[in-house]
Amino acid sequence: MKKKLMVFLMCCASLSMIFANGASEETESDFTNWPEExxxxxxxxxxxxxxxxxxxxxxxxxxxxxxxxxxxxxxxxxxxxxxxxxxxxxxxxxxxxxxxxxxxxxxxxxxxxxxxxxxxxxxxxxxxxxxxATFVMTADASLNIKDLDQLKEYGQTHNCKVAVNGISGSEAFLAKALFKELGIDVTLVSYNGANLALDAVAKGETPFAISHQSQAKGAVEGGLITPVTVFSKDPVSSELFKDVKPVGAYEMEAYYPxxxxxxxxxxxxxxxxxxxxxxxxxxxxxxxxxxxxxxxxxxxxxxxxxxxxxxxxxxxxxxxxxx
Incomplete structure (x- = not known):
């Protein structure tokens, strides 16, 4: 009886090892063959x-x-x-x-x-x-605001509405941090996309926007908007925006790629x-x-x-x- 029990247990152990090895090979195969869809x-x-x-x-x-x-x-x-x-x-x-x-x-x-x-x-x-990527802040060209000093002066007497991509996105935070350091109020206007936020300035819906440089390129070249600052420590390399004074040049720290x-x-x-x-x-x-x-x-x-x-x-x- 004991001998039969021992044989039974050995068989069970062998089967367990076989199934375990099979599962291991299957898992490894899954990673090797990924993706299969x-x-x-x-x-x-x-x-x-x-x-x-x-x-x-x-x-x-x-x-x-x-x-x-x-x-x-x-x-x-x-x-x-x-x-x-x-x-x-x-x-x-x-x-x-x-x-x-x-x-x-x-x-x-x-x-x-x-x-x-x-x-x-x-x-x-x-x-x-x-x-x-480095974001750029632009303004309605009719305002003739081309740097943060002029923006600060404008903000003393005007409501600064800034179009951004989502109320909790990078552009929104950069705007809040920037205006806090400038000591002027800001109202964020949220859009589903930085390109739509940029269009808001070109259409006159808001005086300011934050977007990618490439998205602002056409409107800047067309004279509809002007760059105010770029959110970096140093000037950017792109030809169109290389002369725009960056946030870091004003000894501000709220910027990042x-x-x-x-x-x-x-x-x-x-x-x-x-x-x-x-x-x-x-x-x-x-x-x-x-x-x-x-x-x-x-x-x-x-x-x-x-x-x-x-x-x-x-x-x-x-x-x-x-x-």
Whole structure:
């Protein structure tokens, strides 16, 4: 009887090892073969904006480098926060990725309305930073405001309405921080996209806007708006805005590069993250992608995950210092 029991237990142990090895091989195979379905990359900002254009251009090379088509799509709302919230429905190693940045992770959780933010940075895995960009503040050309000294003088007697992309986005915070340092009041007018915010100035809906340099280019060249400042420490390199005095030149500190992180769901395998990162690093070297970056006046920025973590913490501190 004991001998039969021993044989039975040995058989059970052998079967357990077989199933365990099979499960291990299957898990490893899943990572090796990922992706086995098309990938969707969600841009939580406006169609036609800088991030959207980068997303769509990069997606062209998805199948070549990842073996599956990449679909570039958009999901708007609350400056990107709606899409970031909905993304939490995804499981690790899913075929959905999303863009995000300091607006959702550094600003929104630390300003009025933070109770409504249902996600946090730790819910995501940073894959890479797609680019960095410097925002520019522009004014209705009829105001003849070309620097922060003239803006401050104007603000002593006028209501300064600034069009921004979302009430808790990077542009909104930069505006609040800037006007606080200038000591004048500001009213933010929120739009679903920096390009729409810029149009507001060109149409006379607001006297000021904050947008990407490339979005302001046409209206500046057409004489409809004038650049007031760029949100950086040093002058920018673009020909059109290189002579615009940056915020840092006024000994102000509330500035930082605008970023566009490519993110996966928390718990995604490091092998999957590395595969995506390597593919997108290769995409950034494509000649037509480089040309797009030049046209959009943005810079490729090969940050590590630690660089991205540090950026989020840096902007959080700036936000807290400028409430």
């Amino acid at each position: 098309p990938i969707t990359v969600i841009c939580p900002w406006a169609v036609g904006g800088v991030a959207d254009l980068v997303n769509r251009k990069a997606a062209v090379y998805g199948e070549e480098l990842l073996g599956q088509p990449v679909l570039a799509t958009n999901e708007l709302g609350a400056g990107g926060n709606v899409a970031l919230t909905n993304f939490l429905k995804n499981k690790p190693n899913s075929y959905n990725l999303i863009f995000g940045g300091e607006g959702g992770f550094s600003i929104a959780p630390n300003v009025d309305g933070k109770e409504a933010i249902m996600f946090k940075y730790d819910d995501f895995v940073p894959v890479m930073n797609m680019y960095t 605008n970023t566009c992180f490519l993110l996966a769901r928390k718990g995604t395998s490091p092998e999957v993250v590395e595969k995506i990162r390597n593919a997108y690093l290769t995409i950034m070297q494509k000649e037509d992608v480089k040309q797009l970056f030049d046209k959009l006046m943005i810079e490729p920025s090969v940050w590590t995950s630690e660089d991205m973590d540090n950026h989020i913490e840096h902007v959080i501190q700036i936000v807290k210092d400028n409430q």
